[in-house]
């Protein structure tokens with residue numbers, strides 16, 4: 001294969017990408033049965049001989065594009081997905097052509113530089129302490145792993161034990177405190193770093209899913225407390241101010257899961273929800289959620305720079321010391337793509353005001369959605385304080401039928417959940433592409449669906 005074959009392949013891909021994006025706002029949000037059936041075309045034996053790159057791209061577009069979910073479009077309200085901002089998507093495409101490894105300055109000067117700039121901007125935007133360390137990872141799950149590894153290192157170093165060299169076998173025990181509503185990925189991260197899914201003290205929560213500080217255990221010895229900015233269902237925040245005070249009095253490390261909710265710190269109108277979160281020791285969040293950069297893009301921010309470096313330390317003869325911020329000192333991965341490029345592009349294109357507006361607008365539309373649902377006689381189960389709406393359509397069976405019908409209808413998409421024992425539809429407004437008219441259109445579709453039931 002000759003290098004010049006690259007250009008036509010990129011041109012073809014760009015042409016299809018353009019076509020895909022042009023059709024996105026008006027197409028069905030969840031693919032129809034015919035599109036899903038088309039995926040069978042990919043079921044073929046491993047090719048024995050080469051295929052023309054253009055034909056490879058053609059096949060992807062012909063059978064792949066229709067079987068996507070329109071998460072990048074304006075009426076996808078599932079999970080907390082975000083979209084991809086124009087500048088961030090453009091940066092992603094250009095960075096793909098660069099094919100940089102963001103491992104170090106020598107591997108990619110531009111990747112290392114943009115990470116450093118983006119990190120500084122993010123800390124300022126979120127009102128977090130200047131000088132925190134940052135790891136650009138795949139998502140919040142890995143951000144938990146990264147930050148909790150730093151936490152583990154520090155709370156054990158505080159009692160004279162070097163866990164990074166000696167390991168957990170024979171280490172003093174670590175107490176882990178979580179809320180009853182902690183996100184599933186936190187338990188996965190705890191399992192991965194050897195602290196265990198079930199070896200936790202679970203603090204009771206209130207009706208919105210917030211930890212109740214009165215239910216807090218007495219803390220003693222090496223301790224990590226995990227709190228949450230933005231419950232995946234209700235959008236509620238654990239009370240950071242009170243918990244940080246209790247935890248820090250006992251010398252504990254406070255880790256915040258702020259996958260989407262921490263972005264509230266960037267919007268003056270919502271910042272009060274996240275009061276006290278700047279006092280935490282580490283934060284996990286997703287740029288691919290509310291900053292609307294393409295997947296996969298998470299961030300672990302850590303106040304104690306040396307603790308993170310200790311946890312992520314790597315030594316090899318070819319790793320020369322430098323005075324610059326070397327990305328590999330902070331991440332679990334060595335080779336990885338240059339995620340900082342898209343984050344830089346998103347922040348450069350939106351600016352402080354643009355990020356605030358993105359967050360604020362999504363919250364406003366969530367309130368509009370909730371208002372419309374109530375007017376139609378449906379029961380909204382949460383206090384809509386952020387971008388999340390949890391709604392019931394009556395009985396469990398009826399709610400399940402409505403959720404299925406929404407997917408079949410295709411006008412918009414949101415998924416089912418269970419909120420405090422009740423089946424519900426969970427709506428998350430988190431994309432720059434969503435407009436007021438999209439909420440109206442989705443409410444009309446829902447009225448039509450519920451009426452037909």
Ligand SMILES: *Cc1c(COP(=O)(O)O)cnc(C)c1O
Nearest residue numbers: 139140141183185232259260286
């Ligand atoms: C999405 C989410 C996660 C997991 O993030 P990934 O990027 O999927 O790993 C964790 N916590 C909360 C609150 C989330 O919303």
